[in-house]
Amino acid sequence: MEARGLVKQYGRITAVDHVDVTVNAGDVYGFLGPNGAGKTTTLRMMLGLIYPTGGSVRVFGRDPITEGAAALEGVAGFVEAPRFYPYLSARKNLEMMASYDGNGARDRVEAVLDTVEMTARADDKVGGYSHGMRQRLGIAGALLRDPKLLILDEPATGLDPGGMRDMRALIRRLADDGMTVLLSSHLLAEVEELCDRVAIVRAGRIVYEGAISDLKATAETAYRVRTNDNTRALEICAAQAGVSAVRADGLEIRMEANEPAMAELSVALVHANLKIHALVPETATLEDLFFHLTEGSTPGEISAPVIDQLAAGGAA
Ligand SMILES: Nc1ncnc2c1ncn2[C@@H]1O[C@H](COP(=O)(O)OP(=O)(O)O)[C@@H](O)[C@H]1O
Numbered sequence: 001m002e003a004r005g006l007v008k009q010y011g012r013i014t015a016v017d018h019v020d021v022t023v024n025a026g027d028v029y030g031f032l033g034p035n036g037a038g039k040t041t042t043l044r045m046m047l048g049l050i051y052p053t054g055g056s057v058r059v060f061g062r063d064p065i066t067e068g069a070a071a072l073e074g075v076a077g078f079v080e081a082p083r084f085y086p087y088l089s090a091r092k093n094l095e096m097m098a099s100y101d102g103n104g105a106r107d108r109v110e111a112v113l114d115t116v117e118m119t120a121r122a123d124d125k126v127g128g129y130s131h132g133m134r135q136r137l138g139i140a141g142a143l144l145r146d147p148k149l150l151i152l153d154e155p156a157t158g159l160d161p162g163g164m165r166d167m168r169a170l171i172r173r174l175a176d177d178g179m180t181v182l183l184s185s186h187l188l189a190e191v192e193e194l195c196d197r198v199a200i201v202r203a204g205r206i207v208y209e210g211a212i213s214d215l216k217a218t219a220e221t222a223y224r225v226r227t228n229d230n231t232r233a234l235e236i237c238a239a240q241a242g243v244s245a246v247r248a249d250g251l252e253i254r255m256e257a258n259e260p261a262m263a264e265l266s267v268a269l270v271h272a273n274l275k276i277h278a279l280v281p282e283t284a285t286l287e288d289l290f291f292h293l294t295e296g297s298t299p300g301e302i303s304a305p306v307i308d309q310l311a312a313g314g315a316a
């Protein structure tokens, strides 16, 4: 799936502002951002549910905006909450959906109930279901279409911890079975656990796009270091490229650096025959970075140049 320069304007509000996203086959792709960032609006355009003000979408090379439902073969999912007839059972709801879908969907009803672990409750009315069960049934409904790309809008939001764990396990299983997944979330931990690539969106704009591991590597973190000779270590730290804010603090030396700079520093210390007793990163860097990227605040350990660099990389 490729989105290029996607824009959605609601009057004076620009809900989505020139979004570029590429989801490759096999990705578990996270679309991460706080409430109101434009995630649902973007996914709606990708599913051909609303017209973009500008830009284009290609799904398996086809255009859901001009070609409509026919372009969405191989794609399934839901935005916000899946909808069902509350007075019918899960099985009955799925059978009805399957009869609209055709393409052998009817024969998949039992299998998808099993996949989302709902077989035991399949004859109960959906009206009595918990939020977590409805979300799982929503995924079952999407799986009826036997999709290659599954689009899920905040599937775990509002679930209790057990429901979240089950939802993550389900998405993990689908991904392990080879399904490409695009999922939106406002929860960093969820995206970190499930996804290999992310787009971080803030006020309709992508502020970072790429691998989570790269994002982590770029983040500046505060470190504490303790060696057998801190006086010499202090000089080496201060002289090391990419290491800043170096100062002695009791038995430790404190500094800020990103991961590659820290790796170089550890080598320099050892070359100087110093023994490293401890080298401790101070903060949950990704969380900090996420707040910086999405709220634009300044406290914390991340320097403005790093954010500019990431934003530039994300826009490229
Ligand atoms: N139909 C609409 N009419 C007017 N504004 C909308 C509409 N849909 C979304 N918005 C606005 O667009 C912005 C992004 O919304 P949304 O895509 O729902 O964000 P998210 O899913 O990331 O929480 C918000 O400011 C929201 O109020």
Ligand SMILES: [Mg+2]
Binding pocket: 039, 040, 041, 153, 154
């Ligand atoms: Mg939303």
